[in-house]
Amino acid sequence: MTSKEENKNIIEEFRSQKNKNTLGNYLKKNAWTEDLAGETRIYLVKDSEGKVALYFSLKCGLLFSKKQYDKLEDDERKFVDILVDAKRDNDLETIKSYYEYGSSEFSDIDRLFKIAEKRIDLKNETQEFGGKNTLAVAECFSGIELRHFCRNEAYHTPEDLKTPLGFGIFWEVIVRxxxxxxxxxxxxxxYLFAADKTENSDIKKLVRYYKSALKFYECDEDDIIIIRPEYDEDCYGLIQEITKLSSNQEAVWQEFSDVYV
Structure with missing residues (x-):
């Protein structure tokens, strides 16, 4: 956006009344500064006459998976906690008694013992190398956040354009x-956060659209965690594997060919 000074005036004509005008206000009040600083990259999608039809923004992000400890049931987690204390004290008799007790209470006592050992190792590593500001997780995943994706309500879509604007721009501009x-x-x-304010979770129209037309999906909370900032507090997180974008792109045009041609 900031590659052309003229865009500063063009964005003043952008209109978006959805979600209390937050997306429209962001474009006019914060987008220029963030794009100039390189914090967020803002893209204006214009027609042949230079009119803005839509804007979107991209930003680097991070996802992660939970540690095995965080996936445990409450009773398993409590058992691992007391086991960690016993192991750190090197109390062999107590550890032996915990193993006997755990064998009768849990289906896989050896797994719980391994998790306890791992927690001790992680705590030691964090104290030695990471410090208190380091968050230890099982695995990290690099990501790109589609932070904003907003149509200009003041833009009049050409009558001969059969493909829905957002659909076409996502697959042919954003994906590119x-x-x-x-x-x-x-x-x-x-990944993105869908600002879907629909009260009934069974009929969230925007989420359903992102899933069917743009091929995003919900991540299993036990496998991948999306870091959601306060800015997106009431939004719905969805992801898509980048390696599958190309095949999804081809499939979606085939799937909706009878509608979008």
């Missing part, structure tokens, strides 16, 4: 930018 980025840096996931 993602491919350019991933030629230079490694990224595993594309």
């Amino acid at each position: 930018e993602i491919f350019k980025i991933t030629q230079k840096i490694g990224c595993k996931y594309l």
Whole structure:
């Protein structure tokens, strides 16, 4: 956006009344500064006459998976906690008694013992190398966040345009930018937070649209965690594997060919 000074005036004509005008206000009040600083990259999608039809933004992100400890049931977690204390004290008699007790209470006592050992190792590593500001997780995944994706309500879509604006721009403009980025840096996931205010979770229209037309999906909370900032507090997190974007792109045009041609 900031590559052309004229865009500063163009964005003043952008209109978006959805979600209390937050997306429209962001573009006019914060987007220029963030784009100029390199914090978030803002893209204006214009027609042949230079009118803005839509804007979107991309930002580097991070996802992670839970440690095995965090996936445990409450009773298993409590058992591991007391086991960690006993192991750190090197209380062999108590550890032996815990093993006998745990064997009768849990289906896989050896797994719990391994998790306890891992927790001790992680605590030691954090204290020695990471310090208190280091968060130990099982695995990290690089990502690109589609932070904003907003249509200009003041833009009049040409009558002969049969393809829905957001659909076409996502698959032919945004995905193209993602491919350019991933030629230079490694990224595993594309993700977004859908600002869907629908009260009934069974009929969330925006989420359903992102799933069916743009091929995003919900991540299993036991496998992948999306870091959601306060800015997106009421939004719905969805992800998509970047390696599947190309095949999804081809499939979706085939799937909706009878509608979008």
